[in-house]
Amino acid sequence: MPTMPTHRIRRRILAVAAVAGLSIAVPVAPAFAGGHGPTPPPGDAELREYARDTWASMAAMADERTGLVADHIDGALTAPSEYTSPTNIGGYLWSAVVARDLGIIDGKEAFHRLKTTLKTLEKLERHEPSGMFYNWYSPTTGEKLTAWPGSGDVVHPFLSTVDNGWLAAALRVVASADHRLEQRADRLYETMDFGWFHDTAARDGAGLNRGGFWVDQPGDTCTVPGNYGGEGPDVFYTCHWYDTTVSEARIATYLGIANGQIPATAYFATYRTMPEQGCDYAWQEQKPEGVTREYLGVPTYEGTYEYAGMRIVPAWGGSMFEALMPDLFVPEAQWGERSWGVNHPATVEAQKHHGLDEAGYGYWGFSPASNPFGGYREYGVEQLGISSNGYASDEPATDVDAGYEGCREGTNPTPNFGDGVVTPHAAFLALPYDREGVLENLRGIRHDLGAYGPGGFFDAVATGSGTIADRYLSLDQSMIMAAIGNAELGDRLKEYFVDDDFEAAVRPLVEMQEFTARR
Template sequence: MKDPVFFLWQNNQRWKTGFFIFTVLMLFVFFAWAETVETNRPAANSTYRAVPPHKSLAASPQFVLIDDFNLPEWKNKRGGIWHLRNATAKVVKVGRTKEDARNPKFGSSLQLLFDLPKSKEMSFTSSLQKLDASQADLLVFSCKFYPDRKKPFSGSLRVVLEDWRAKRAVVDVTASCAGEKIWNEITLRKDDFRDLDWDQLNSISFVLVSGAQPARGGMQFDEIAFYGPNDVFFESNLDNLKGFPKTIFAEARRLQLLKIKEDKALMREIAKDTWKYFEAAQNKQNGMIVDHVRLGDAPLASNYTSPTNIAMDLMGLVAAEKMRLISSEEAVRRTREKLKVVENLRRWKNLYYNFYETTKLSVTRGFISSVDNGWLGVALVVVRQAFDQELYREATKILNRMDFSEFLDYDNNQLSLGFDSEKNELIQTHYGMLVSEARATSLLGIGKGDLTEDHWWSLYRTPPTSWSWQSQKPKGKQIDNGHVYYFQGYYQYGSMKIVPSWGGSLFEFLMPTLILDEKEKAQESFGTNNYRAVQAHKDYALIKQGYPVWGLSPAATTNGRTWKYGEYGVKDVGVKGYPDQAVVTPHVSFLALNAAPQDAIANVRKMLEFKMYGEYGFYDSIQVKTNKMNTQYLALDQGMSFLALANYLEGDILQKLFHQDPIGKAALELWKKERFFEE
């Protein structure tokens, strides 16, 4: 029989030995797991630490994310396409691997496997779409670089930034990225990229150079972003502007306006506030008005403009001078400066591209819009009449070289939406409806002699009755005017006959009245039609839908941290009919001052009861069911509001200036033949 004491001692020793072995094994497993986790976890001093690993860097305003490679498409977050340039490489495999630099459970990264002959290079490049990163401090990204260990690597891995001048700055990251097991977080200071203009960056590239020996191996990249201490994208664009609102809501001013009883006094005060956009939201170097600014939790300051925005600005200077908000001398000086900029903008056949970046004035897209060029042409007519002694020659020079027949589709005698210079083709979609914002462009082209009068009669009053997809079957009759055989059709809204627009938005009906005196000179067509459109909108919103205010039209609305431009209307007065999402925009109430002034003013007064007023006047839209508003200003909508107010307050001054020009007089002759509702 064994000694019981010895037996207990012996079993205790075995237990201790087993426990020791178990502990060692568990520690081994733990450290192995920890190493794996650390591979995907930012260091304690990581730039990425401000954003939780399960969230995108785009969630933080401190980052301007270029790419995290989590989506299947080869397009970065700024819209640029990634291109591989590797003509000399034997083998290059590019793909996404399910190994994210920040989140081990989700996401992916870019992986390139290479086999490069000696003294050669390959690059992976993407456009930054003229990004303004001037307020960024760092370029950050994560990387791994693992050349074949059997062959010594004598080359280099570089990151290259290129600015708008095609000037390149190169930083070697070979040693910083070396290693296959762990992600290396690279932080490159702005000073590392010497002599670059960070106001406009064109591209980013990762370049591999093989050196004296062939290079074979792999590399990975992830979480490429520009980083700064504040809202980088906003601050980078903001520093280009002349000014920006200091507060989101101008509550004291709104309450002050509510107390004003006299209509014209109220409209004049709102006009003063609305004009502030054009004083402040312009590039401080060249004076170009920017497309929009936005306030609130996700502020924005855009860095591009369009011919229509420029037109609003030019006519705004005329209106501001007539309203005595600026002196005649200042109006002429500022208009001359802007015309010089317009004169030097890059053009296609002397017609202007749809968007220009406002810092360096480069073209952002190779599309040329017919209606945008039309509004610029209209503004030039107004300018040369308003400042005929000082600027007639400059405005006429630009106007005369614009040829609107370039937009004409000779198959149907209608204007195309525009020309795609990259594809070298006219867009096969047209401004086919007579009741649209494009009718001002048509009249301008006819007045200049670029288009014939037959073009006017080739526009649809309504589509033919055989087009069954339209919102209602039109009534009317065929007309033969001796040149063109057309259908003089109309829709029905209640007891009212109305010639519809495409979408049923008030903007389509009323924007041309900024410069066209349709109320007095086209009473039997547009004058009556515009009034009825306002009444239809008023009835639809207030009576049928029970909204507190009316005015459905394209507007900017909130979309998370950003925004979207939506099209809204009353379907019953639109051929296709834009949707109604209870989004009301103030600018159409000001446009309606011409057609139905008392209705418009009553609506403006009602809108003042909502907290949607800022330093530059009314914000762009409000969802009247939820009271959710977009605290944003658009140059187009601010321009339409201000010009409409100027006409109301100063005796339709812009209409008079346009019609005293030979181009504007041509419209009067056409209108004499137009009868919308003649039985």
């Protein structure tokens, strides 16, 4: 008989233990699931309550027939949206696994929910040559959207690199978390080819991922015709690449490298900051400092920005989820002691400093979320963003401009901030780096600002006026579920996500990287 690969053996042990309700160590975190065994291990009652209420919103957004979760729902949990995305679907899958492992739902319910969603995913229309999913579907019918619900505006079906990355991450989790669904989840995962997004000619041959592609030309939108996958007709790529290091989009790079679909050099091709080359890049937020190092033959400028006495590798906009969402699944800080192990806690400390000291909001945690005054907006700490008009933390948006030494005079170096907007999911992402600080912050958001309802924390709240965005976004709720699951269960999602093949391909790259960040 053929021998099962090591990573499959490890995955099977985890999955069988999860369903049986056993507590084992393979090798870091126990694989325990409530419902078929003993009571889940005791934990933080506060976090467990947050998880139960957050799961209530996820369950309310999930269509019973299709198992697809809506993009968002109102604060009363009565009116889910009429569209969903691969990221939303993936977030629901890993949230169901966390809910099971925390004992919020039993194993039978979790299995039914996961199986229902996988069955629907098998039927969804996809771009067959790449195996990738389109970006918008109806959660009630599973149909690919070509018109926007409500307005009827035309939707040009798009395939997003980062959204497919998060769905693929969830499929890895499901395959490890329940052996009865392993083959089903693996079949879906193994058809997804991230090489379709990867431009091997970019960054002098080191390679970068495009933002995604359309099958048909989307009107007058800027596109680049091509076919990185080599099969089927050409598609129309975005004119931009995901070219910054601190970005949620790095999940797709990790997966593509682990699958052998993207070269390892791509990990070092992205920008830490824009280069320091005279005034050519003086449009960025501040003048960086750093050194150039070479990894796998790729010259890499290890630049950082200064903030509150720290040196930090910035994100594009300065939000928490750009920095920390991939860390929910990949043990970046553990593998990258000289890179993410420094930058992640520094990012958390910087967000705290901005909210509590610099802007004086009294609360912290800034990421894209619902705008309490209507719509959706990116929030962040602008000084932690490469873009000179990056994500502001307040309403109306305050542009912080300290200038660029020798090239551009600052127009607003010491601003007065307005009505600060905090987003609870951003605080949850910081749990591994300041647990007590996170819990204290969340207590204030809940009890002092009143931003809490039947589905847990509302999506955002303005700290000055007390205006609440009283709705729940499935993406943000799923980040909360993942963060609590890891905090309470010993990085359980990382253990589900990482197998031996992934670790062998990715860990050496993360270990060799050395930022010039410091706290």
